[in-house]
Amino acid sequence: MRLPRNTLVLLVADLALVLVAGWAAFWLRFNFDIPPEFDRLALLASPWSVLAYGVGLSMARVYRQVWSYIGLPELRQLATGIMLGGLLTSALILMQRIPSFPRSVLLLQPLIALVLLGAARAGWRTFVERRTLGHGGRRLLIMGSLQDAADALRALKGSAQWQPVGIVSPIAGEAGRSLQNIRVLGHTSDIAHIAESEEAAAALVASPAGSEERREALMNGAGSRLALLTMPRPDEWLKTESAGPRRIELEDLLGRTPVQLDVAGLGDMLSGQTVLVTGAGGSIGSELCRQAARFGVGRLVCVDVSEYAIYQLEQEMRQTHPQMQGLYYTANVRELDRLRAIAMKHKPAVVLHAAAYKHVPLMEELNEIEALRTNVIGTLHAARVAGECGARRFVMISTDKAVNPTNVMGSSKRLAELMVQGVAAEHAGTQYVSVRFGNVLGSSGSVVPLFTKQIARGGPVTVTHPEIVRYFMTIPEAAQLVLQAGLMGRSGQIFVLDMGEPVKIVELARMLIRLSGKTEQEIPISYSGLRPGEKLYEELLADDETTEPTPHPKLRVAKTSGQLPDIEAVRAWIGDAGAWPSSEELRAWLRTQVPEYSPR
Numbered sequence: 001m002r003l004p005r006n007t008l009v010l011l012v013a014d015l016a017l018v019l020v021a022g023w024a025a026f027w028l029r030f031n032f033d034i035p036p037e038f039d040r041l042a043l044l045a046s047p048w049s050v051l052a053y054g055v056g057l058s059m060a061r062v063y064r065q066v067w068s069y070i071g072l073p074e075l076r077q078l079a080t081g082i083m084l085g086g087l088l089t090s091a092l093i094l095m096q097r098i099p100s101f102p103r104s105v106l107l108l109q110p111l112i113a114l115v116l117l118g119a120a121r122a123g124w125r126t127f128v129e130r131r132t133l134g135h136g137g138r139r140l141l142i143m144g145s146l147q148d149a150a151d152a153l154r155a156l157k158g159s160a161q162w163q164p165v166g167i168v169s170p171i172a173g174e175a176g177r178s179l180q181n182i183r184v185l186g187h188t189s190d191i192a193h194i195a196e197s198e199e200a201a202a203a204l205v206a207s208p209a210g211s212e213e214r215r216e217a218l219m220n221g222a223g224s225r226l227a228l229l230t231m232p233r234p235d236e237w238l239k240t241e242s243a244g245p246r247r248i249e250l251e252d253l254l255g256r257t258p259v260q261l262d263v264a265g266l267g268d269m270l271s272g273q274t275v276l277v278t279g280a281g282g283s284i285g286s287e288l289c290r291q292a293a294r295f296g297v298g299r300l301v302c303v304d305v306s307e308y309a310i311y312q313l314e315q316e317m318r319q320t321h322p323q324m325q326g327l328y329y330t331a332n333v334r335e336l337d338r339l340r341a342i343a344m345k346h347k348p349a350v351v352l353h354a355a356a357y358k359h360v361p362l363m364e365e366l367n368e369i370e371a372l373r374t375n376v377i378g379t380l381h382a383a384r385v386a387g388e389c390g391a392r393r394f395v396m397i398s399t400d401k402a403v404n405p406t407n408v409m410g411s412s413k414r415l416a417e418l419m420v421q422g423v424a425a426e427h428a429g430t431q432y433v434s435v436r437f438g439n440v441l442g443s444s445g446s447v448v449p450l451f452t453k454q455i456a457r458g459g460p461v462t463v464t465h466p467e468i469v470r471y472f473m474t475i476p477e478a479a480q481l482v483l484q485a486g487l488m489g490r491s492g493q494i495f496v497l498d499m500g501e502p503v504k505i506v507e508l509a510r511m512l513i514r515l516s517g518k519t520e521q522e523i524p525i526s527y528s529g530l531r532p533g534e535k536l537y538e539e540l541l542a543d544d545e546t547t548e549p550t551p552h553p554k555l556r557v558a559k560t561s562g563q564l565p566d567i568e569a570v571r572a573w574i575g576d577a578g579a580w581p582s583s584e585e586l587r588a589w590l591r592t593q594v595p596e597y598s599p600r
Contacts, residue, residue: 007063011054014062017116018053018085018109019046025108041101049089049109056085075118082117086110139199141226142167143188143217144206146179152206153180155231162245165198170213188217195226202227204245228515262552265487269350269393270295276348276391277302278333278382279355281309283440284397287479288352289313293321295483300324301346303339305332305355333378336385343389350486351386353379353396356413360401363409364532368586372574375412380419380571387427394430395486396420398494400438400471404596407532411590411597415565417494418593422564424492433489435482436558437497438471447505451512459523461509466527468536469502485555496547498554532600565593 022045027033057063060081090106140162142149149167156162166185169175174184185194191203203226207214221228229245275292279285280302286309292300300317304310307330314328327346331338333355343351356375357363363371379396386394398417401410417434424432439447447470454461478497485495506525513523530536547556573589591597 010063011057013120014057014117015050015054017120018049018113021113021116022046022049022105022109024112025105026102028108028112029102029104041098044098045089045093045101045105048092049085052088052092053082053085053113056083056088057081059084074121078117078121079114082110082114085113138201139163139165140229141165141185141191141195141198141200141203142182142206143191143203143221144213145169145171146174146177146184148206148208149179149182152204152231153182156204156245162202162204164204165200166194168194168203168217170207170216188213188220191217191220191226200226202229202245204229204231206231262484262487266295266483269487270297270483272296272298273349274299274301274346275350275352276343276346276386277352277354278304278339278378279353279397280304280328281306281313282354283475284478284482285352285354286313286316287475288354288482289317290320291476291479291483292350292352293317293324297324299346300326301329301342301348302326303329303331303333303342303355305330333382334373336381339381340385340388343385343391347389347391348386349392351382351391351394352482352486353382353394355382356397356416358399358409360407360409361531363412364407365583368408368583369574369577369579369581371408371412372415372577372586375409375416376419377571377574379416380423380567383420383423383432384426386432387423387430391430393486393489394420394432395482395489396432396434397482398434398436400436402436404598405594406598406600408587408590411594414594414597415570415590418565419567419570421492421494421560422567425564428491431486431489431491433485433491433493433495435485435495435497437473437478437481440473440475440478447508448512451509455513455516455518455523460526461513461523462526462528463506463509464528464530465536466506468505468530470505471502472508473497481554484552488550488552488555494558494560495550496556496558498556562595 026041057078058081060077062078062081086106086109089109093101093106138161140156142152142164144152144167146167146169149169153164156164164182167174167179167182168186168188168191169184170188172187175186177184185198194200195203203221205214205217205221205228207217218228227247229247231245270292275297277285277288277292277300280289281304285302285304289300289302302310302313302317304313310328310330314326317324317326329342331342333339333353355378357367357371383394383396396416399410399413401407402414402417403410405411405414420432420434424430451461481497485497489495509525510520513520513525516523547558549556570593577586587597587599591599
């Protein structure tokens with residue numbers, strides 16, 4: 001097999017250094033004055049050592065390395081190759097029984113060879129790094145402890161875009177120390193002053209996700225007007241061509257820790273199976289489609305009432321998962337026959353029901369009957385169709401607003417949960433579960449896109465009340481936990497997701513203003529008052545009195561009681577209510593079905 005030109009050059013260079021090491025070993029053995037009779041022995045041993053070290057280095061696959069990125073793993077690999085070369089050389093020389101051959105040379109040569117070959121690689125990497133830095137890059141501060149900064153600096157090696165100029169540590173005792181010739185310039189609270197003195201253009205936050213140090217660094221950095229960066233999450237490495245730093249996003253600021261998934265169990269549930277997703281074009285529905293595709297579904301059946309949303313999903317899936325069989329339907333879950341025809345054609349093993357109306361103020365006035373038709377009747381249709389087509393699992397996406405609801409949207413979702421439990425009794429072969437969670441960052445209709453638009457317009461950012469708080473979760477985290485609940489759940493259970501600590505909406509607004517590089521003086525915050533049906537606090541019922549733990553740390557099962565509704569009576573009432581039932585009559589009926597519903 002013909003060696004590539006670069007590999008051949010490196011092999012020749014290494015073997016030349018091996019020859020030098022062999023002669024140096026003789027010189028050291030005889031105190032730099034080799035007797036004439038031993039010159040012949042050195043010449044005799046040279047070709048054998050070249051052959052042996054060539055074989056040893058090749059066996060250790062040293063020539064697959066890239067010298068510009070040499071590190072400890074590569075040096076260990078090099079040491080293995082040299083050791084093999086030294087052993088082969090010793091074996092070849094000793095087998096020839098050369099008289100008076102100094103055996104100490106056989107020990108000295110590999111040691112000297114390791115120094116010379118290692119130095120050559122280290123020198124080349126140093127040259128490449130200095131040449132890269134010489135071209136210049138944007139001046140970058142690293143925010144994190146020395147341990148965190150070490151990982152970040154390794155990731156930045158060879159980057160021509162960024163030039164690290166200092167470390168800003170949350171540990172006061174690390175000030176003045178250095179790492180790879182980059183000094184710790186001070187504490188994270190002094191980031192604004194340090195950035196100005198170092199003329200830094202950006203700061204890379206290296207503290208681990210979910211840590212208090214990371215949150216503190218982000219808040220300090222957000223007030224400094226620096227561009228804040230972080231390294232991509234593992235799931236993002238697969239989506240981007242470059243694994244370099246990216247801009248900080250709001251979900252980084254909230255510090256959600258990654259979800260632990262039963263990958264093997266989810267693989268068994270989804271891999272090679274047909275999965276049907278309703279509301280597939282929405283924020284949660286589309287992420288459920290991505291996660292299902294990630295687990296290797298055999299066929300993904302996507303249903304959404306919006307033509308544009310299902311078109312966008314189709315384009316994305318064709319690009320990211322070209323081998324997957326995707327089927328994209330425009331259909332309304334309120335139309336039973338259409339939904340049944342789709343399900344019967346494809347016989348899904350898993351049905352993920354995300355189709356719903358979820359905007360509280362819109363559903364509270366003028367559109368109450370629409371909330372009932374989609375959230376209650378649509379859920380009933382999806383659940384029954386899942387049982388009729390023989391699906392093994394049905395998962396409904398619910399909401400924290402279903403707990404002690406004060407609005408039509410929340411009470412409609414609570415009634416939908418009850419309908420799912422009722423249908424579960426009709427179809428023993430299908431496992432029916434519901435999953436409750438709070439607000440999802442970046443989902444349609446959420447406050448984050450609204451605040452972002454208001455900041456882009458120059459403000460003000462409108463918050464309904466200074467004390468209003470909400471639970472937040474990222475879209476991928478929510479979708480992953482939905483799948484995990486679907487895997488773990490027993491029929492009729494309602495799962496509650498651990499949403500972490502609640503966040504004040506006004507603090508969320510301040511975070512977004514800071515991340516935009518503005519101040520509250522430039523982008524003011526105004527208060528508009530609570531909207532119809534809106535609570536100051538949402539409830540998840542995630543305490544020990546009202547929920548039971550599960551093997552997964554972020555999932556609990558809600559303890560529910562009470563009589564299930566008469567499914568046919570509910571269906572008949574909503575069907576007979578007409579296009580414009582009176583608001584009072586509708587709310588009075590809802591209270592009979594959901595006793596905990598308390599309109600405001």
